[in-house]
Amino acid sequence: MRAWLIDEAVHLAVDPSDAESLMAVKAASAWAKEKDITLKIWPLLRELGNPAADVPIGDSQMERLKARRAKARAQYRALEDRRARDYVGLPSTFGLSPQSAKALAIWLRDTSLCRASMAGIWPELSEHLDTGSESIARPQPAEDNLDGAPSLDQVSEALGERGLYTTPAFLVGGHVLIGIGHLPLIEAIWLAKA
Amino acid sequence: MLTVLTDFKSPYAFVANDLIWALESRYGIEINWLPLSLNIASFAGSATKTDTRAQGDKPQTQGNRSARQWAVIRYAYMDARRYAENQGLTLKGPKTVWNSDMACVGLLWAKEKSESRAQLKSFMDSAFQRFFERAFEVDNLDAVRALLASTGITTSGFTEYAQGEGMATHLELQDALLDQGCFGVPTFLIDDEIYFGREHLARVAWHLEGCPGAPPIKCYPWLPETAE
Numbered sequence: 293m294r295a296w297l298i299d300e301a302v303h304l305a306v307d308p309s310d311a312e313s314l315m316a317v318k319a320a321s322a323w324a325k326e327k328d329i330t331l332k333i334w335p336l337l338r339e340l341g342n343p344a345a346d347v348p349i350g351d352s353q354m355e356r357l358k359a360r361r362a363k364a365r366a367q368y369r370a371l372e373d374r375r376a377r378d379y380v381g382l383p384s385t386f387g388l389s390p391q392s393a394k395a396l397a398i399w400l401r402d403t404s405l406c407r408a409s410m411a412g413i414w415p416e417l418s419e420h421l422d423t424g425s426e427s428i429a430r431p432q433p434a435e436d437n438l439d440g441a442p443s444l445d446q447v448s449e450a451l452g453e454r455g456l457y458t459t460p461a462f463l464v465g466g467h468v469l470i471g472i473g474h475l476p477l478i479e480a481i482w483l484a485k486a
Numbered sequence: 487m488l489t490v491l492t493d494f495k496s497p498y499a500f501v502a503n504d505l506i507w508a509l510e511s512r513y514g515i516e517i518n519w520l521p522l523s524l525n526i527a528s529f530a531g532s533a534t535k536t537d538t539r540a541q542g543d544k545p546q547t548q549g550n551r552s553a554r555q556w557a558v559i560r561y562a563y564m565d566a567r568r569y570a571e572n573q574g575l576t577l578k579g580p581k582t583v584w585n586s587d588m589a590c591v592g593l594l595w596a597k598e599k600s601e602s603r604a605q606l607k608s609f610m611d612s613a614f615q616r617f618f619e620r621a622f623e624v625d626n627l628d629a630v631r632a633l634l635a636s637t638g639i640t641t642s643g644f645t646e647y648a649q650g651e652g653m654a655t656h657l658e659l660q661d662a663l664l665d666q667g668c669f670g671v672p673t674f675l676i677d678d679e680i681y682f683g684r685e686h687l688a689r690v691a692w693h694l695e696g697c698p699g700a701p702p703i704k705c706y707p708w709l710p711e712t713a714e
Contacts (some may be wrong), residue, residue: 295596343557346531361528361529364664368669468561470565471706472703474687477569480710486632
């Protein structure tokens with residue numbers, strides 16, 4: 293058990309460059325504030341990828357089906373991305389450069405390490421999104437010494453060891469829950485632990 | 487008009503079934519149920535588990551799934567099982583990758599021949615529950631006919647339908663749905679929008695209410711524990 297993956301919190305793993313992840317941050321941080329739940333938000337920068345790509349090459353009929361399904365899935369993902377951007381209030385042109393995404397990932401890691409909870413963090417984070425630049429300020433450490441902070445790779449590796457392989461995903465009381473829709477179940481798990 | 491795409495072999499469609507049916511009574515509507523038969527091998531590989539414990543051996547699994555495909559499949563069943571248990575449902579993982587085209591034809595038949603919405607619901611409930619109890623072979627014409635009969639739906643002419651017009655209609659429908667951008671279940675079609683996954687139920691209800699205010703966020707319904 294990593295010391296920063298404490299049991300007494302709901303952990304949310306996100307990819308800062310992904311609108312669905314940002315939607316999860318906005319919704320979960322408001323939810324945690326309302327319910328008085330300790331929330332930690334961590335960057336997960338290594339995704340599982342597309343498992344469908346592992347299907348062995350089949351006959352021409354199967355390959356046509358795979359191609360059509362992949363196209364339909366990609367179109368739907370674009371639709372969901374638009375819905376997520378609408379929820380978060382991001383323009384259709386929104387996109388973080390790799391440098392900005394990394395800076396935001398570091399900001400999330402450091403803020404989670406420094407603060408007792410990320411509940412209600414959205415307004416602060418969205419200001420950084422508005423800049424969309426590499427100049428996201430590192431938070432001033434309260435008591436913690438960030439010199440000993442895990443690297444982004446170490447954070448992703450630790451989350452992966454706990455079963456979080458995609459984003460957004462939650463970890464609470466040893467339970468892995470993938471997707472933003474699980475907040476009612478997470479609340480039930482949290483209350484059962486209390 | 488609300489159209490819902492479903493497949494009796496999908497654990498996610500199973501745990502959504504009752505929740506979706508509840509929309510009928512809540513909003514006084516008739517859902518247009520359509521079958522979407524998932525070709526699981528085309529996106530998640532294939533696997534078959536052979537239980538040889540009677541001979542004292544460990545169960546053997548054969549197939550072509552990669553490690554990350556297994557990770558996704560194992561999570562999907564773990565996730566669906568906790569929501570099934572929340573609804574008092576039994577969900578046993580299938581031991582092979584099924585082709586559910588025949589059961590889907592059964593749904594088309596049941597839609598046409600049911601004498602009431604309750605009868606159609608009874609067929610669908612039974613199909614899901616028995617499949618996930620490993621007591622219903624979704625690829626078997628006799629099993630589908632028996633299930634129709636057990637829910638009081640006429641089976642006169644079903645064999646001919648299933649082997650001819652019904653199967654042809656079903657396969658044409660699969661092509662049309664994929665062209666429309668539908669690839670998974672449950673999928674909801676309403677007001678020219680497509681929603682894939684039961685986490686959109688609240689948003690579907692929002693459409694049925696006339697889209698008042700901001701749309702609700704995704705949410706998997708969780709029934710509160712009842713005191714015993």
